[in-house]
Amino acid sequence: MPYRIKVQDLNVYFGESHILKDINININNNMVTALIGPSGCGKSTFIRTLNRMNDSISTFKKDGSVLLDGEDIYESNVDVVDLRKKVGMVFQKPNPFPKSIFDNVAYGLKIHGESDKDVLANKVEESLRAAALWDEVKDKLEMSALGLSGGQQQRLCIARTIAVEPEVILMDEPCSALDPISTTKIEDLIHKLKDDYTIIIVTHNMQQATRVSKYTAFFLNGEIVESGLTDKLFIEPEDKRTEDYITGRFG
Amino acid sequence: MNRIISPKISQKIMKSIFWGSGILTILLLVMIIGYVLINGLPVINFEFLFSDPIDSGRAGGIFPMIVSTIYVTFVALIVAIPLGVGGAVYLAEYAGESNLVKAIRFGSETLASIPSIVFGLFGYAFFVIYLGLGFCVLSGGLTLALMALPTILRTAEVSIEAVPRSYTEGSLALGANKWQTIYEVVLPAAIPGIITGIILGMARAIEETAAILYTVGAALTVPVSIFDPARPLPLHLYTLATEGISMPNAYGTAAVLVILILVITIVTNALVDRYTKKMMGR
């Protein structure tokens, strides 16, 4: 399968508002794709469409198709719970549950039916290691997750997402609430994770896009103006609007 | 425009006023509790607490009254808590903003302000007479449940709505369904607030006299089944005082009541505090 996710002619409406217009994009496997663009131009709406988080908004309507591994995720026989196991999401503001660190990471597994204590313990350790957080919390797994620093909380959220073994990880500005050092740690983590997962990251920080991603798509007013290899887009952009945005001439 | 008082001075004045209000409040509380305890404590001893009243309460103890209070409150909470919390979950999580929902909320808030005597009369007419339950713990308990319900419902609803949406989203994103999210994440986070609501509701139930008056009877014996009549502490206190049976015993009853409420409040607050600390890691 060449593409993990294939979006064709996607249009998204919230009531009368036409938020996403004729979106066509292919997301490659085991790579990081960055979505850039000014605030409010549909990037968050777009990734939330990929794991059907928009379903809970009553005015949400869509046209076009979103294919994951060749199958349309909006077909009526698709189990949303299953979809969200495959396509995980990390949010802008770290949102660990008011539970212990252990319970946070084990949450996904528990709700999908896993109750074997050993399995849970192993998975929790594995996920925390993968998220480069294990050494910092291994002695205090029973402590409330809310006692961790912002950067640690975000890595915890990533560990929690990884624990259910997704194939795609969506990240909605994961570092915008963090300090520079935590940001670097998360970027290093993303770099490590891309070998095993397909990652889509929305970011306002263009240097972050250039640092972590292989592909970049530029969103403007609900459309994708240009998309392609990050190197090319940032050194030799084809569309003037892209150039104006990334050189800071507007937005 | 010239300032009459400089900001520094006005700041000091306001601070004193607020400080004073706080002190005054505590003072009043201490005075009331103190008055009751001073007059009531001398009457309290082991016999008082654990024996039956003699001669309509002129002598003897208040054991049946203590049992009645606990029993009736228990019945009230058994009914009010599930209804209140369940209703709150429905309103906060499942209902939309339809006119029906608005009507439910409005009704609940109004119900919270209706005078207790009205509840008492309703309880009498409906539970005691119409349903034929007679004067008993059940009638009293159900009436008190009606009184506690709006408080519990409203407080629980507010607590649930106060749970940050980010928790809900995080849970859904991991593949949980709505019920799992509510049960595993939202409710645990809302517990402190819900418990507070229950305490408030329970306080209303324990201290109720007027509503009890017409529904629970006037027994001097320990109620065993829920169909037995009973006499909770406030009612006993009222009777002793107004019918001039025994002022000292009335004070004693009052003291027991006050101590009971104090203990419940302190213990529950401590538990909620510990729970919150554990959840929030602070």
Next chain:
Amino acid sequence: MYVTILENQLEKIKDDLLDYSNETSERITKSVEGFINEDVYRSKGIIEETNKINKKSEEIEYGCLKILGLQQPVAKDLRLGAAILRTSTELERINLLAAYVARYSIDSLKKNSNFFKPIHITLMSHTVQNMLKDGVGSLISEDIQLLKRSTKNFVSLQDFYNQMFMEYGEDKTSNSSMHSILVARSLLSMGHHIMGMDDRIAYSIIGKRIMHHKVFYNVLMR
């Protein structure tokens, strides 16, 4: 209109580059005049000034590194920074070549004086200067037409050289011819350097590589 920090810095460094280019152009003029007018004094001056003039290249390079590293420009701005670096290097080389011309001037007068200097040298000098003005001008103003003019001129430059070589180069007995050839050779090299910077300037303006292969092959295959 709001001008960003980056734009400010880019403007400043473009100005510096322009100054450097103008000074270089003057040195070409003076070095050739020194040869034609047999002005030893002038030629010596050119050689002595070389290091001082080329200090500018270091300053421009440092300024570029600052912009590239600290402002992290992308796209056009990034390519512009790279073009400025490249241009500055080429100007450095051209300045050195001007010093060589001055050197040849002085040497030629040791053996001979008052010998015939072909007009081609002056023509080449003018052509080189035009190429330089147009090239750097196109970088400053992002004008691709100026750039085209600059590279087209290389053909003429090469032609002048070829002609001169045909007419005077074969005459091995004449000492003066040798020095004229050396001077012309230097001017031709300057042309090469300008072609090099033109390629990068073209990339900076339009974002595509259009190496001037055609021009080179044209010239070499004749």
